Amino acid sequence: MTESKAAFSDKDDERDHDSLAPGNSPLKSVNRTPGTKAHIDTEKHPVPQREQKESPPPPPPPPPFPLHLLRLHMKKKTAATGGSYGVFLAHYLATNTFPGAGALDYAFVGSLSISCAMLVSPAATWTTRVYGTKATLFIGIAFETASLIGASFAWAIWQLFLSQGICFGIGMGFLFVGSVGIVPQWFTTKRSLANGFATCGSGLGGLIYSLAAGAMINSIGLAWAFRVLGILALAVNSICAILLKDRNKIIGASQLAFDVKLFKRPEYFLLNMYGFFSLLAYVVLIFSLANYARTIGLSASQASVISAVFNLGQALGRPPIGYFSDGIGRINMAGLMTFFSGLFALVIWIFARSYGVLIFYAILGGTVAGTFWATVAPVAAEVVGLKHVSSALNLVWLFIVLPSTFSEPIALEIVAGTGSYLGTQLFTGFMYMAAAACMLLLRGWKIGELDEIARLKGESVDQIDVVGTETEENDAMAKAAGRRSIVQNFA
Template identity: 55%
Template structure:
């Protein structure tokens, strides 16, 4: 029997005899040393395996696609209505400022910067809000936004000089809107997968509905109650609604393992992300120009101030009605596809309809129609970026996006006012209309190239998966033939290697031919 004793047992017995022959204290130390080494090895293995286990957990996380997510959708909807919606009514304020000389010695360009300043400050505060979310939680960030927005609207009601309105309606309102926006924009994608674009479209519709309500409300309150009380009423309503919604929202940051990095420079090395940023820059140059110019454009073609506020309200109505459908069709036809197509449609509408709008009927028709597509960027920015970067890098990508959009949102309306030709009869806004149209077309081209990359990336991943499956099958066949003693093993291995090389060859995604093929290939992306 001893001849058949396993070698490990023999060594173990020899080791035990060695320990027995040693001094008891030294034997004890030797045993403890080996136990500690084994424990350290196990801990090291667990630590090395932990990131892999977490990564696998995050990849396997399945969004609920409903449930409490719909409560979050409702909350974000009303937050957008009382942030971006109220900001959309600035066109009515701007028209009132320009026609009544509220703050003496203030130029039209200064007023234009105030509107752009609110958006740019909202985006500029994004990195700070992104940093604070994992440190102090989403709820604190949202409540901070409620505080700043309420302070800005109440403070604006007491403004007597132009720098007062710059700080209150511009900077402070932008901070509040920024904290609320950044704190809420990344929550809905965590709750939805199949219906993600629909949910985001409903959220984005909140800004349109809010713009509709508050454009009409501000247009009615200012002549009846005065500018001060119009601001105070807005402040009280916004505080109550935003405070309620901010404390009902619930994120899933721990479930998806979100990376809340304020500025991830590695993303700037990805060409598809840079093109995505280009889409945003061009879209904002056009969007802000339309949003804040349409009310004053109505005055330039002979309409009244009341009619101008109605036109602004109809533009926001179009946004409110159109954005849910944008989200719904994005889920069905592809998020990048819809965003690209509707960006082009907006540019086309500006060049074909807005240029020739002279009567109240045509102006209203244009306002509703362009409203459905003008805010395509805000309705699709998060789902499109999730398609490009994935959910885990989405917060970092959005943070960079908001920083990049600071400049275009600040100068867009100022550019529009500079481009106005006040000496032209009936064509004061012609250059603005052409500028806006081509900005949206430029945005379309950027996203169209991203579509080409995405199609190529999908094809590359499919080819790699196919190569993996084929390689596994070939390996199994080679092993079976070797076990059975059939075939030439060397030739079989060479054939397997050749098959892997052919099927797993890397597709050059950024080659012009591959990009062009991806841009024109019918595919849901």
């Protein structure tokens, strides 16, 4: 998102100019003097200095590589351990590790880790506001390390629920919420690309930890595999937490946990439904691919490779998704890539009966499977405006708790009831398609909103800031016009 001159107002500084497609005209410098609604071009009619608000200085040029490296390492270690649960799940199902536990029990362990991570987001936001980012990160590190060490001593399924499920999820949630907003604070342009590089850490980590977890389980046993992962979680995340630096105070970032009034907006509800359907499909893929590989006759090591390649696909896919979002539009990119996720599940995964075809699906499907994570923040900015992004995302995290919890249990129950993975594969594909349909409806709303803003201001649509409309006085009229045109502009 973009640079702004020092004379701009605070609201102009917050606008996301980078969301304009390449080649579009930049916005004019705009200020409003008290008591008037007229738009004044400050380049032609300078406003006296005393009438202008002081704006925070633009972000200093950061050292992007070290910052990305730290955020990527934290994302890699945090999400990767959860992403490698598919390897653990395949091991549990194949060896009956905990007597008396069934497939549904093991499915809930993995699902709980994701849902608990989302559920603690308000608490993590509160600790960030009151105690700072580092405190939030170290709380997450403590929970995550304790969960992995505790899981190494588990001998009953309820202990696995508490350790690898709930405790790990709490730690992952604090680490995720505490670090997710740091990288964008240091960039004034190409924030989607920067976010894409940062989030690809979960894919890289999933690649490494899927292979490592599978190898360690076979060589040193399940208990010591957990302990090694716990030691790594403590060491790597602690180093990253110490070195990471946020700019919350400088930019005046809002850390409000909730703004339930957002649910009165149909467009925001569509964003939440996009996340709901996406998570129903995504959780099935990250947890079930390794077990599916075992059901078609592949070995445990081959199943680990399938899970690793799927995570490699995520690492390769997220940066391009962020990069091209800046050109073709964030909502357009989210809808298109989500559609491809469903298409690949329906036309490739269903027919993947050999190791080679499943490898092909894992890497191709992986590039687009996690589109939600790469696009939800920039899309939320277009839907609610930069001012409300923090609250909007907190509510999104809570909204996706249910699909995160029940997606994998639903998938394994379908397998148990039908005797094959076909029903689960169809379920995954159609959930992605439903998520893509939500993005199409949201696209229709955004087109209507921008058209109305352009009409009211007498400007070209290309000159309108797609995230800055929240600060405009005619915002309510434009959003209402967008809602009336959702179906009209569906395609």
